[in-house]
Amino acid sequence: MNKREQQRQQTRAAILTAAEHVYAINGFIRPSTQMIAKEAGVAHGTVFLHFQSQEKLILAVIDNLGTALTAQIHESSEPGHCLSDVLQTHLTAIEASESLYTHLIMDLQQLPEEAQQTVIGIQSVIAHHLDQVMTQLKNEKKIKDLPFSFLFNTWIGLIHYYLMNRRLFAPQGSVLALYKNQLIANFLKLLEVDCK
Amino acid sequence: MKQCIACGMPMKNVDDYPLGDTTKDYCKFCARPDGSMQSYDEKLASMTQFIIRTQGLNVNVAQESAAFMMRKLPAWKKGDSND
Numbered sequence: 001m002n003k004r005e006q007q008r009q010q011t012r013a014a015i016l017t018a019a020e021h022v023y024a025i026n027g028f029i030r031p032s033t034q035m036i037a038k039e040a041g042v043a044h045g046t047v048f049l050h051f052q053s054q055e056k057l058i059l060a061v062i063d064n065l066g067t068a069l070t071a072q073i074h075e076s077s078e079p080g081h082c083l084s085d086v087l088q089t090h091l092t093a094i095e096a097s098e099s100l101y102t103h104l105i106m107d108l109q110q111l112p113e114e115a116q117q118t119v120i121g122i123q124s125v126i127a128h129h130l131d132q133v134m135t136q137l138k139n140e141k142k143i144k145d146l147p148f149s150f151l152f153n154t155w156i157g158l159i160h161y162y163l164m165n166r167r168l169f170a171p172q173g174s175v176l177a178l179y180k181n182q183l184i185a186n187f188l189k190l191l192e193v194d195c196k
Numbered sequence: 197m198k199q200c201i202a203c204g205m206p207m208k209n210v211d212d213y214p215l216g217d218t219t220k221d222y223c224k225f226c227a228r229p230d231g232s233m234q235s236y237d238e239k240l241a242s243m244t245q246f247i248i249r250t251q252g253l254n255v256n257v258a259q260e261s262a263a264f265m266m267r268k269l270p271a272w273k274k275g276d277s278n279d
Contacts, residue, residue, distance in 0.1 A: 074206045117264040120247065120257075124265065127250035128205070149252030 012050045015040045019061050024099040028058050028107045059114050065100055066118040069093050070125040077129045083143075083191075086133055087184045090126045091159070095176040102163040102175075127152055143191040155187060201271040202226035202239055222271065236272055 001009075018040035022031045033054050037044040051057035072093040077086065094101050108116055130152060137143045143151075162183065166175045198207045200223035207223050210216050214227030222233045234242065243262035247253055253261070266272040 070204070074204075079209060079211065114264070117261045120251065120253070120261040121265045123251060124243075124247060124261075127246075131250055147252075148250055149248075152250055153252060 008050075011040075011042060011046065015042060015047055015050055015057070016060060016064060019057055020064070020100060023058070023061055023103060024097075027103040028061075029110055033057070055112055059112060061100075062104060062111070062115050062118050065097055065104065066122050068097065069101070069122050072096065073125050073129065081129075081133065083130070083133050083137060084184055084188060086126075086129050087155070087187065088180075089129070091176050091180045091184065094159070094163075095174060095180065098163070098174050098176055102166060105160050106164055123152075123156060130155075151191065154190075158183060158187065200226055200269075202233060202266075202269060203243070204265075204269055226271075233271070236266070239272070240266060 015036065019036045022036050022039050026035075033047050034044055036057070037047050040047075047057065051060060073089055076089040076092070081089070104111075104115065104119065108119065127148075131148060134143060134148060134151065138145065162169055162175050162179055169175050170178050198221060199205070200207060200221070202222045203226050205212070205223050205225065207213055207218075210218060212223050214220050214222065214224045214233075215231040217231060220227070220231070220233075226234050226239060228234055228238075240259070240262055243266065244255070244259045247258040247261055248255060251258075
């Protein structure tokens, strides 16, 4: 790779990092590309040399988030994990990008369709790992006999409710740092699982 | 560690490979019973059904999402059939 290409990639990465930071604080809708250029320390026009539009920049940030979350969930998942371990893996992955993820789900209805599909992709990965464990538990009659999609959507709905109302639950910091263990323990009780 | 070219899942153990064949670049979930790789249409159908079963989504939404996810994976980047 020549020096010019190396510099181009560094600038692109700096813009993406700056955009992630700005969107994590302010959400995806309000910030302007000027704000992101300022945060990245580049000229406003440079943003558009790397990302042709604000929408493409937003989608690149969301795509990066999806890739990071799914990679972390896959990498942390091991055969023999119990349900509690899989739920813990899911929340630990979200917690690492909690603010950005929360804004993604809060702003989803106003974002391009690709953002929705990235969220479905993230959910498909965690659904895959949960499915492996829950199918076995269901066969062993250790969890309630309810459709997987109902149990999965109950879990996602619960987590998203806490994240979207974080001002009510953790105005000063991370909702998941405070509630992660409690949410997992109570969800397991709801399903009547013996994870030992 | 390999990553399945057809669904993106990391293949960490022998059990993750079709019929335990670690020379394959795709995982057991993307293989037919004889160990060969599913075609684009087969994978699209199975991924769509997976999304419907696990997330309860509308069939058209699930199919669009499956196609969106597959477009990013090495096996399907051009959207061409792998029969």
